[in-house]
Structures are given as C-alpha cells and as structure tokens.
Amino acid sequence: MTARTTVGAVLPLRLKPYVDADNSAFWSGGADGALMIHRCRSCGSWFHPPAPVCRNCQSLEVGPERASGRGTVASYTVNVQPWIPGSEPYLIAWVELAEQPGLRLTTNLVDVEAEDVSLDMPVEVVFEPHPDGDVWYPLFRPAPGATA
Ligand SMILES: [Zn+2]
Incomplete structure (x- = not known):
C-alpha cells in the first residue's frame, strides 16, 4: 500500500496541541x-x-533536555480512514528514542512509503511547523541508509 508521506502532506489533519x-x-x-x-x-x-x-523516582526535579532526535521504529500502522474527507492514508508509528529503552513517541513517519518501513528501522526527527509558527510537530523519516 502506498501512503502519502511527504512532509506537509498531512498538515491539514493536524490539530494544534494544547501547550502548557x-x-x-x-x-x-x-x-x-x-x-x-x-x-x-x-x-x-x-x-x-x-x-x-x-x-x-517521583522527583520534581524534571525538565526538558535536548535529545538526539534518533531512534528506531518500534511499531507502525497505515491509517486509511479518511477522518477528514479527502485525506490520504498516512503512517502512524511508535518511535523508540535512542536515549533509553522504552522511551517512545507516537508520531508520523514521513518521506517513506509503507512498504519500505520495517520494525527497528533507524529514523531521525524532522520538524513540521504549524502555519501559526508557534508549534513544530516532531515527525520521523528514515535515517540515511535506513532503506534499501
Ligand atoms: Zn527520577
């Protein structure tokens, strides 16, 4: 199955997150x-x-830190349900970040066709800005050399 995975292709589907x-x-x-x-x-x-x-450990001493942006595909699926009329299929994935086993993001895979995705495939983050310019969606694409 071919999924539309160009960066920006699914932007109209994205709801803006509540930022706190x-x-x-x-x-x-x-x-x-x-x-x-x-x-x-x-x-x-x-x-x-x-x-x-x-x-x-329930510590309150927590905060954001820059991660490498590298990871592997832990699981993925192709969404074919047109939740918004006219929308194209797209890839939803769990990406396990390189920093720690079990550290996963739910995200979209882009710049890759569904048939070229495999479990444990190395991926890297790429950001897609919201048109308002205040939110960037972290998406993932194959790392260089990850696909044949
Ligand atoms: Zn802790």
Missing part, C-alpha cells in the same frame, strides 16, 4: 531543530509525554 508549562519545550523545540524530551535530574531517566513528576 510542561510541554512547551516539546512543541517549540523544532524552531531550533531540537527534540526536547523531559528528563529527571535526580535519577537521569527520560520520559514522555512531559509531566511535572518523574515516573521512575
């Missing part, structure tokens, strides 16, 4: 090309989505 103190770095980091993920300063564990408390 905990997630503002995550949604705005793309302005600087930075994938900002919450990390605990007490135990060092990373976690997502952002929250004011560490899920590992």
Whole structure:
C-alpha cells in the first residue's frame, strides 16, 4: 500500500496541541531543530509525554533536555480512514528514542512509503511547523541508509 508521506502532506489533519508549562519545550523545540524530551535530574531517566513528576523516582526535579532526535521504529500502522474527507492514508508509528529503552513517541513517519518501513528501522526527527509558527510537530523519516 502506498501512503502519502511527504512532509506537509498531512498538515491539514493536524490539530494544534494544547501547550502548557510542561510541554512547551516539546512543541517549540523544532524552531531550533531540537527534540526536547523531559528528563529527571535526580535519577537521569527520560520520559514522555512531559509531566511535572518523574515516573521512575517521583522527583520534581524534571525538565526538558535536548535529545538526539534518533531512534528506531518500534511499531507502525497505515491509517486509511479518511477522518477528514479527502485525506490520504498516512503512517502512524511508535518511535523508540535512542536515549533509553522504552522511551517512545507516537508520531508520523514521513518521506517513506509503507512498504519500505520495517520494525527497528533507524529514523531521525524532522520538524513540521504549524502555519501559526508557534508549534513544530516532531515527525520521523528514515535515517540515511535506513532503506534499501
Ligand atoms: Zn527520577
């Protein structure tokens, strides 16, 4: 199946997130090309989505830190349901970030066709700005050399 995966192709589908103190770095980091993920300063564990408390040790000493933007495909599917009339199929994935086993983002895969995606495929972050210019959606594309 061919999924429409060009960056920007699914932009009309994107709802603007509610931005708060905990997630503002995550949604705005793309302005600087930075994938900002919450990390605990007490135990060092990373976690997502952002929250004011560490899920590992319950410390309140948490905050956004720049992640590498590299990861692997942990799972994926092709959405074919036209939730908005006329929309094209697109790829939804869990990307496991390189920083820590189990650290996953739900995202879209772009710049790749569904038949070329595989589990554990190396991917890298790419940002798609909202037209308002205040939110950047972290999406993932195959890392160089990841597909045949
Ligand atoms: Zn912790």
